[in-house]
Structures are given as C-alpha cells and as structure tokens.
Amino acid sequence: MxxxxxxxxxxxxxxxxxxxxxxxxxxxxAAALGxxxxxxxxxxxxxxxxxxxxxxxxxxxxxxxxxILFTVMLVGPKMGETPLGLKRVSLLAxxxxxxxxxxxxxxxxxxxxxxxxxxxxxxxxxLLSTSLxxxxxxxxxxxxLVMAAAxxxxxxLSKTDRGQ
Amino acid sequence: MEPLSSFFAVSVILLGIGIYGLTTKRNAIxxxxxxxxxxxxxxxxxxxxARLRSPPLVTGQVLVLFTIALAAMEAAVGLSIIILVSRxxxxxxxxKLSKLKG
Amino acid sequence: MATSLLAWLIWITPLVGALLTPLIAKIHSRxxxxxxxGFTLVAAVxxxxxxxxxxxxxxxxxxxxxxxxxxxxxVDPLSLFMANIVAWISLVIMIYSVGYxxxxxxxxxxxxxxNLFIGNMLLLVLADNLLMMFFGWEGVGLCSYALIGHFYxxxxxxxxxxxxxxxxxxxxxxxxxxxGMKAFxxxxxxxxxLLISIFLIYAFARTFNYNQLVIELGGAGSWAANLARLGLxxxxxxxxxxxxxxxxxxxxxxxxxxxxxxGPASVSALIHAATMVKAGVFLTGRMxxxxxxxxxxxxxxxxxxxxxxxIGAFTALLAASQAxxxxxxxxxxxxxxxxxxGYMxxxxxxxxxxxxxxxxxxAGLFHLLSHxxxxxxxxxxxxxxxxxxESRFMDEMGGLARAMRLTSASxxxxxxxxxxxxxxxxxxxxxxxxxVSFLGGQYILYxxxxxxxxxxxFYTVRMLGITLAGKPSKHAEDLTESGKHPHEAGFMMLMPxxxxxxxSLGLGLAYPFYSGPLTTYIASTFSSALYKFPAATISTSGxxxxxxxxxxxxxxxxxxxxxxxxxxxxxxxxxxxxNPIQRFLYKRWYLDAIYYxxxxxxxxxxxxxxxxxxxxxxxxxxxxxxxxxxxxYSKASDQxxxxxxxxxxxxxxxxxxxxxNFLRKLQSGVTEQYVIAFAIGIILLLAYMLFVVxxx
Numbered sequence: 001m002x003x004x005x006x007x008x009x010x011x012x013x014x015x016x017x018x019x020x021x022x023x024x025x026x027x028x029x030a031a032a033l034g035x036x037x038x039x040x041x042x043x044x045x046x047x048x049x050x051x052x053x054x055x056x057x058x059x060x061x062x063x064x065x066x067x068i069l070f071t072v073m074l075v076g077p078k079m080g081e082t083p084l085g086l087k088r089v090s091l092l093a094x095x096x097x098x099x100x101x102x103x104x105x106x107x108x109x110x111x112x113x114x115x116x117x118x119x120x121x122x123x124x125x126x127l128l129s130t131s132l133x134x135x136x137x138x139x140x141x142x143x144x145l146v147m148a149a150a151x152x153x154x155x156x157l158s159k160t161d162r163g164q
Numbered sequence: 165m166e167p168l169s170s171f172f173a174v175s176v177i178l179l180g181i182g183i184y185g186l187t188t189k190r191n192a193i194x195x196x197x198x199x200x201x202x203x204x205x206x207x208x209x210x211x212x213x214a215r216l217r218s219p220p221l222v223t224g225q226v227l228v229l230f231t232i233a234l235a236a237m238e239a240a241v242g243l244s245i246i247i248l249v250s251r252x253x254x255x256x257x258x259x260k261l262s263k264l265k266g
Numbered sequence: 267m268a269t270s271l272l273a274w275l276i277w278i279t280p281l282v283g284a285l286l287t288p289l290i291a292k293i294h295s296r297x298x299x300x301x302x303x304g305f306t307l308v309a310a311v312x313x314x315x316x317x318x319x320x321x322x323x324x325x326x327x328x329x330x331x332x333x334x335x336x337x338x339x340x341v342d343p344l345s346l347f348m349a350n351i352v353a354w355i356s357l358v359i360m361i362y363s364v365g366y367x368x369x370x371x372x373x374x375x376x377x378x379x380x381n382l383f384i385g386n387m388l389l390l391v392l393a394d395n396l397l398m399m400f401f402g403w404e405g406v407g408l409c410s411y412a413l414i415g416h417f418y419x420x421x422x423x424x425x426x427x428x429x430x431x432x433x434x435x436x437x438x439x440x441x442x443x444x445x446g447m448k449a450f451x452x453x454x455x456x457x458x459x460l461l462i463s464i465f466l467i468y469a470f471a472r473t474f475n476y477n478q479l480v481i482e483l484g485g486a487g488s489w490a491a492n493l494a495r496l497g498l499x500x501x502x503x504x505x506x507x508x509x510x511x512x513x514x515x516x517x518x519x520x521x522x523x524x525x526x527x528x529g530p531a532s533v534s535a536l537i538h539a540a541t542m543v544k545a546g547v548f549l550t551g552r553m554x555x556x557x558x559x560x561x562x563x564x565x566x567x568x569x570x571x572x573x574x575x576x577i578g579a580f581t582a583l584l585a586a587s588q589a590x591x592x593x594x595x596x597x598x599x600x601x602x603x604x605x606x607x608g609y610m611x612x613x614x615x616x617x618x619x620x621x622x623x624x625x626x627x628x629a630g631l632f633h634l635l636s637h638x639x640x641x642x643x644x645x646x647x648x649x650x651x652x653x654x655x656e657s658r659f660m661d662e663m664g665g666l667a668r669a670m671r672l673t674s675a676s677x678x679x680x681x682x683x684x685x686x687x688x689x690x691x692x693x694x695x696x697x698x699x700x701x702v703s704f705l706g707g708q709y710i711l712y713x714x715x716x717x718x719x720x721x722x723x724f725y726t727v728r729m730l731g732i733t734l735a736g737k738p739s740k741h742a743e744d745l746t747e748s749g750k751h752p753h754e755a756g757f758m759m760l761m762p763x764x765x766x767x768x769x770s771l772g773l774g775l776a777y778p779f780y781s782g783p784l785t786t787y788i789a790s791t792f793s794s795a796l797y798k799f800p801a802a803t804i805s806t807s808g809x810x811x812x813x814x815x816x817x818x819x820x821x822x823x824x825x826x827x828x829x830x831x832x833x834x835x836x837x838x839x840x841x842x843x844x845n846p847i848q849r850f851l852y853k854r855w856y857l858d859a860i861y862y863x864x865x866x867x868x869x870x871x872x873x874x875x876x877x878x879x880x881x882x883x884x885x886x887x888x889x890x891x892x893x894x895x896x897x898x899y900s901k902a903s904d905q906x907x908x909x910x911x912x913x914x915x916x917x918x919x920x921x922x923x924x925x926x927n928f929l930r931k932l933q934s935g936v937t938e939q940y941v942i943a944f945a946i947g948i949i950l951l952l953a954y955m956l957f958v959v960x961x962x
Contacts, residue, residue: 002166006166006170010170010174013178014174015175015180017177017178017181017182018181019203020197020201020245021181021184021185021189021194021197021198021201026191026193026194027258029194029197030197033197033200033201036178036201036204037200040178040204040207040229043171043174043208044208044211045212045232046166047171047212047215048215048220049211049225049228051225052207052225052229052232053226055229055232056207056232059232059233059235059236060200060204060232060235060236062237063236064200064235064236064239067197067239067240067243068197068243070208070243071193071243071246071247072193074250075193075246075247075250075256076250083387089187089188089207089942090187090188092187092942093183093184093187093188093942093945094184096183096187096518096942096945096946096949097180097181097183097184097945098180099204100176100180100183100945100948100949100952101176101177101219103949103952103953103956104172104173104176104216104952105173105176107952107955107956113167113169113172113216115234116203116215116216116218116220117215117218117219117220118166119215119219119220120176120202122220123220123222127222127223128225128226131222131223131226132226132229135226136226139230143234144228144235146234146237147233147237150237150238150240150241151237153166153241153244154240154241154243154244155244155246157241157244157248158244158247158248183941183944183945186941187942187945223425
C-alpha cells in the first residue's frame, strides 16, 4: 500500500516539477509548482513527518504559491522570456543533470540504505514540539527576527517608487 | 516500507530539474520556481536522512521547519524585487537586466 | 548575574541605541536627537552605577564552547575608570552635538555612528578578553572612518589644509572622504600588527582572557616561556604595541590624526577626548602589566618599555613642534592631542623602566583623565568659533574675546590646563609624568618632555592670542559688515564646554585630595599576588619635588611668554614664505609627503613598472625574440614564408590578451553560467566520492 502511495506521490512530484519549469504559461507553471509541493508534502507524510507535511502545505501552497500567482498577475502574464538562443546551454544543462542523476544513482546502489525502522515515539509530535521550543528555542527566536526583517524589507522594496 | 534510497532518488531528480530550470530559463519568476524546487529537494533529503538513525533524529524535522520558513521569506523578498524590477524596467528577463553590471 | 548585568548594559545600550536610531528617526527628527543623547546618558549612568555597586570580577558567558572561548565583561578599577571617562565625556559631546549639528544633512547617519562609536569604545574597554576587545577596536576604527568623512560631499569649507599647500609636490589638502580613508588605512597598519600578536598569544596560551593570561604566566612552561624559547616574546609584545601606535596616532603612524579634522568639531572632540586615540593608551595600560610580568621573567622589560617611552617622548616633541606653526585652529588642537598622547605613552613606558611601576602607570592614566576634560572643552569651543567666524584659519579670526566672553574664558581655562599652569588639572598630571621620568633616571626622556612642555606653552598662547586677542581680522570685519556679528553660543552648546573648562580647574584644585585615593583605587586592579611589580618607594625630599614642579611650571610659562610677546601684541598674518625651520615644521617634517611618495606613489609606480617591464617588456621581448629567431631561421634557410612567421608571432602576442579576455568572461554576471559551474562542482564532488572514496 505504502509502495503504491510512494510511487503515486513521486510521480506526481516529478511530473508537476517538470511541468512547472516547462509550461508555457506562468499561471499554469505556478499551479504545477503547487502540485509538486503537494507531492513533496505527501512524501513527508510517508516518512512519518506529518507535522512538517502540514506545514509544507500551509506555507508553500497557502502562501508561496498564492504569492507567486499574485506576482504573475501584477507583473502581467505576458511578461515572458526571450526564447533561448543558444541550444548549447540547454544541451549542456541536460548533460550535466543526467551526469548528476547517474552518479547519484551509482552512489546509492553502492551504499545500501536500509528501509527505515518503524518510528515509534521518535516521530511523535510531542518530541518535535519540545525539541523546537526548548532545544532550539533561541534559533526559533532568531528565525522570527529574520522573518520580521524580511517582511520589513519586502515592504520597503515595494514602497520605494510610489512617487514616480 | 519503501527503502530510503527511493526518497533520495526523488530528491536528486527534483534537484536536477531545478538546476535545469536555473540554467535554461531567464524569466525571473521561473528562476524562482527552480529555486523553490531545489529547496524542496533539500528538505526531502533532510527528512529522509533523519530517518536513517533508529530512533529517528528529530533535529531533521526541526531543521526543515526552519528552511520552509526561510524559503517563504526568500520568496516574499524575491517576488517584491521582481515586482519592483518589472515596474522600473518593464522587463523581468534576467539576461536583459544588466544595469548593475560594471 | 543580576548586578553584572549593569556592566553588560554599559556597552550594549549605545550599540542597541545606534541600531534603533534609524527607526526612531521615522517618528520625528527631534525625538531621534533626544533619544540618541538618551542612550549615551543611560550608558554613562550605568557606568557610574557599576562602579558604585558591582563588585570587581570577570563576568563571563560561554561564547565559542568548542574552543573554550568565553565572552565577558571585566569589571575592575582600570576598566571602570576608563568607562566612566568615556561615557561621561561622550555624553557632554552628544549634548553639544544636538545644537551644533542642527540642520546638517545626514543626521540619522551621524547619530547612528556616534552611538556606535561610543558603544564600541565601551566594549573595547570592558571586554575581558583580547578577541572581544578587537571587535570593539575595529568598530571604533570603522566609526571614525564614517564620522571623519561625514561631509562626504567634500564641500570646500570642510577641507583641511591651506589652499595650494604642497610638500615635495604632494598636496597637503585633504577632503573629508580622503582623510576618512587615510585614517582608516593608516590605523589598519597597526591593527594588522596587533592581530598577528593576538593570534601569537592565543596560539601559545590557548586563551584570550586577560586574567587567564596572567594566571598562566605563573607556571613553568607558560605561554611567555614558549614564546621566549622561540625568541618571539619581545616581537610579540612590540607587534602588540603596533595597534596602539596606529590608533593613538603615535610616531610613525601619527599622520592620520591632523587630517582627521575634516569631521564636524563634535566628532573631533569625541575622537580626541573620549574614544579612538584613548583606545591605544587604554590597551597599552591593559596589557602593559601583563607584558611586564611576562618580559620580566626573561629580562626583556627595558627593551619593550623603552620603545614605548621613546616613541611617546619623540611623538610628543614632534607633534608639539608642528602645532607651533599650524594655521588652522583645529589642526593646532590635533597636533596637541598627538603630543599629549605621547606624554601618556611616555608615562606608561617609563613605568616599566623605573623602580616603581605603578607611579608611572597611574601618572599616564591621570593625564588621560585631565586631557579628556580640557581637550573636549577646547574642541567644542573651537567648533563654535569655527561656526561664528565661518573659517578654519586662525588668521581669519582675531579679536573674538570682546564679543564672546564666556567662550573665550573657557578656552583660556582649558588652554591653561593644557599648558600645565598651576593649579589646573593638566599641571598636576603633566608634572607627575615629568617627575616620574626624572626620578626614574631617564634624563634624556625628561629633557624631551620638558622641551615639549615649553613648546606646548608657546603654541597654546599663540592659538589663544591669534584667535581671541588683538583686532578682528579682515575676514572677521567683512563678516561683521555683512551683518554676521560674532556672538555667544546658545545655552545647550555653551554649557558643555564651559562646564568642562571649569571642571578642568576644579579637578586641578581638588587634585591633592583625590589623587591619593584614586591611585590606590587604580592600583587595586593589580592587587592579586600574580602581579609582581617593583614598588620601591622612590625617596625624594620635598625639595626635589618642589624643584621639579617649579622647573616644569617655569618652562611652560616661559613658552607662554614667548607666545604672548609674539602673538598677543602683534596681528598674525599667514605668510607663505616662511623661514626654513618654520617651513620644515609646517610641512610636518615632510613625513606625510614622504609616506605618500614611498607608499602611495611608490606602490602605484611599482605596479605601473611591473606592467611596463614585465607584462609589456618581457612578453613582447619574448614574442619578438621568438619571431626574430624564426625570421633568422627562415632567412637563413629561405624556406619559411615571412607571413607564417608574422602570424605565429601575432598568435603568441595575442595569447596574453586572449587569456585575460577568457578570465574576464569567467566573471560574466550571467546567472546560468554560475549555475553550470556550481553543477559541475557537485558532479566533481560526487565523482570523488564514487571513484576515490568508494574505491577504498
């Protein structure tokens, strides 16, 4: 059962990712990106990281994808890109990526990764929350500081040319 | 249960798609897509690797929570830059934005 | 923790205040100004509260646990003495700034850097280890750069140097941006030496902590012993002193300070009285005793402290002589600072040479205190004079005493203190330095210091005479005619320098009462048994003391009288045709010009020469030689077509330019190329793991 689920999620993720990069229309691309995020969230569920999965859905699909869609609307869907003049770059990229995949595959074969043990209490939400708020409390605070800075920065950026 | 190597495989494929997008695309928004895909590849990798130990390491999940938050911020700032650039230049094709180049 | 938190907050408050300044500026500019002063006020109050309530100790928290490096504040009499001077003098300057800088542009930047400056200085003073100290040290350098170049638009009125000033063909005029850069780069030379020394110490001692460094000196095989075995102990100490030489503008790195006058007067006051240049004296005071103990185990004390004392004495004389001919009022004060810091260094150096370490040591620190007070007062008053007369040249002032009685009075009081006239504070502290060097048997140093005292008396009176006495100059009369009468500063600007001037008198009057307890207080820094100082009571008769006092007073007064006769009686006019001695002094002993010739022009010339001779010369010659050989060969054999040869030669010649074009393309700014490079990197890494690591 989980194998089937894994295959489904993996296929959805990879397919949607390719579509996100290659779809001609940016709006479709953004939608495909959302589906890819959903697939990754599914894989998180399979790895017993349910909270992270929900977090992924909330942040990526709820916030990032929506933000991207807004931007596409604001910038104008017509804003495109010049078609790639150099086929060489595409070819090079394809070669590089296939090299990457091949080598990682070879490495993964050489090193046998066992299937994960059942999780038990190691994946419990209690453990995650205590860890997040106690062991990593300071880091969490810094994260919020960074987040505040990012929000202020984003506001400042979009405000500057109001006068022009 | 699926062996962890399958998860790694998905992660590497995502990374490959991301790199492909970064190299071949020039639309700033599309490049942002690629960056987000690479983020997801990394996140998936971290979560999967955290399961390698028994009992699993909870640090992996905490780290991923942080990276997701960071990615969201990066998207927010990046998108506001894109909006600003498009307003100033009527163009978001990165190969044509060379004002900052010395 | 509870009480030590006070000590932490002393330096944290101004730093946080600096960061908040841009935010507060959004509310209202008035709120921003008041808040900026408020942060310094809090720091000053905290410094005093710490001195009163927190018991001495090293309050640490973990910083880099893996290297057992801790962060901490060191609360001891020395650091509190210094922190209080820094914080309170800074506060006075900040209050003055509110009025003085009103309406200038870039005020948010100004307040930001002022508070950052003060915070970094307090960090430097209170840090309990060399690493944290270095953060403050560099922060101070950065802020000085930003503040000296505050008027970065380089309007002519903010320049330093008379128009057309040249020495050896090098322009002696400095714009704010240029002198800011100069200050930054020159002090950096010393900082590199300091950093090398810090890391040498760390490499052998495995700690940055001051107290730890002293404790570890006790055992056999201490860091000092290991360094000494390699012959590195004395070089380490001397490299360490390189930092103070740069920061405190001592010879041979003194040249940045006179040009640093391009900043606002308040900034000059801050740099000269409270922060920057005092940092070097403080650091020498902080590590001097440590080095004393370390060096005394290997009988190398006289070398190190001799260098300090001689550099101090020589700098004092050098800078004083330059002050005697300077044309700009702020430049007189700047040279005077360099000279007075030289006195402090002399005292700290003589401490190690004489039979009683603490006598010289406290003399130096006392002079730091009295100098901080009177120099801040002089700079702030000079700032107002500059503002009123709209000129930086003393020959364009004159006769200000009538219209500006209080400003003139405070300049007079502070000036008398600078000269060392009893009963001002400068008298006592300078005399302490002089008698320490005399009683320590350093008669040549004493002679140098005495000569400096003479010139100090001369240039102080000269400055006062030209600006305050006599008839108004032409420039001043023109100003009056155009309706700009010289007038007294407003209350908030007048009070700071007036109070400081009166304070200088008060400190002098009270000196006999507080000097004893304060000496004991500072000496208690070194109460631990680890500090083994020579503390022989130098037996002197009251008559010797009296003699020394009267000699130094007499010398200063004589200098003053010469100045009075020359400059109070006559109207001073700046002449470009000077006699050789004057010219030599006015051109700053040609040191600045020589530095420029050697280091700036020298390096430029060297790189140009490298280009001409190596790149063009050798490459072309190689190519030509190559071509020539083939030509000869072809002629001789009559086989090769000359065209082929030419092409070959051209190929070789163009090789260089193609290589550089290729290198240029690497930095293309095109994202996808970077990404490809990054992907290739990953693949190489994977290949390494697969074929190299995996194979084994």
